[in-house]
Amino acid sequence: MSLSGIKALTFDTGGTVLDWHTGFREAFAEAGRRHEIDRDWGQVANRFRRLSMEMMLNLGSDGPPGYNFDEAHALSLETLLREEALEAFGDADRRRIAWQAPHRLSAWPDVRDGLAALRDRYIVASFTLLSYRLVIDTSRHNGLTWDAVLSCEGLGMYKLLPQAYQRAAKMLQLPPEACLMVACHPFDLDAAAQVGFRTALVRRPVEWGADASGQAPLPPPGTYDLEVGSFTELSEALT
Template identity: 80%
Template structure:
């Protein structure tokens, strides 16, 4: 598929750019060690992620959003700890998991160099469900530079609503077809494609951990305009059509 005419790359951030699983798993594990509790922290981290995503996807469909992703993390953590019988986790534990851990998430090792290379030729933006503050903190933590941060918090509607993608393109003063949505999540790419974005799949096979189960299947090869294993590979592919 042709990649000509693309002027901006809009990156999903919480998974495509950031390794959320390791950060949350380790935060839960550290809290468990404080209280002498041994659980499958990888599975609990994944459940926490699913709960928070459910609160954020399509937020704004029924009116102005009443919370951002940081608040969703805090609310979902309270629910999760009750249901998992982890009431021993105190305020310090909860703050470390819901605030400190996500704001210190590590980027995948290919991201920093890859983004820098792409920015030499394209507008490169974070287009994300995450809060502004979370993107700011993790970008500073990992030395990431963006031309723009398009948080759904500021757009007023959240992915996967079509209007979120249309507003993101409008903020860049571009037509949707001039934007390449970059994500490891097929649902994000599918929603972007429906309003005219071109699409790039970055495979993150360990996004949900090494032995994750019950995850949605990735569509057959050839579904998206470009499919790669890293941001560096994406830069290489994009350089051929610039």
Template identity: 65%
Template structure:
């Protein structure tokens, strides 16, 4: 791989760009406080994330998708609250957690500056399981300038299905080997590589908060084309 062969960088957005854990944790704790409850917001945030990811990954394999990620957040939140005996959470609480929180997620501190540097040389694209609206709202909040947003909501199939990556490259009118998937999730990078994408791992050790058991294992060093700790470092490497 040489830098000149890469034309576009396609970014996982939930986790790699956005700190979902802090957003959901704060929303759960705030809702609990309204009802006089001291909740483990971190654990509830991780449970909601696990459930919603499971609902969305590979969606479209058996027919047209019947939901987007916003709908998954709400359905999974309702299930989490029911399972934890939190049925006293009303519509205001549920909307605050399932909509207001994710649409207000904060980007990791290195993202804006690093993305601006990368955009000077490469097409920079949000390629995400997240809904169009969620990506738009968080981009506006964090001052992120994407050249394009390729939500799986519009592609008709969801990562990790190979067609999601192929369709993303097709929308950009590029061969997969001229695209680089940028993600903190090895499963996303592995799936992208299978269809020809180059790969860049951006480590996000605090994606799942402080619970060591919640953090997925990482592959051995050298597994991907580039492995860095920030978008600024990625810009330097490229």
């Protein structure tokens, strides 16, 4: 498919832009050291991610959302600590994990320069399940500049609902086919394609840690309009 006519790039942010696994793993490990508890903290971080994502995907399908991603982190953490017998983690530990850690996540090394190069030629927007405050804080922390933040918190519909993608394109005053959805998650790209977005897969092989535990297998080559290994590679492909 031709990539001509693209005016805006809409970026998944948690995972595609931000290395959530390392941030959460280190936050859990720090709390574990304080309480002299030893676990496979990478696996704990992955379980925390799954629980919080389950709370967010398709939120809004049954009525106005009653919480945002920050609140989902806090609620998911309570469930996780109970099920993992980690009730020794106190209020300060819980705040560090559910609030401080995600708001200080590091971007992947290619993101800042690649995003800046793409912004020279396209509208670049964070289109994300994450809360506005989470995107603001992580963007400031990593020196990232967006033309727009399209948080599902403000759209009132969360991905993977088709209305979320339609509303994002409408906010940019563009038809869906003028938008390129950029994500490392096939489920996000598949949902975007269903409403007419063009799609670019960015491979993040260690998103779920070095052993790729929890990483879904990627679809065969050619499924999406572009497949790249970094934002800099994406910029070069769109030159």
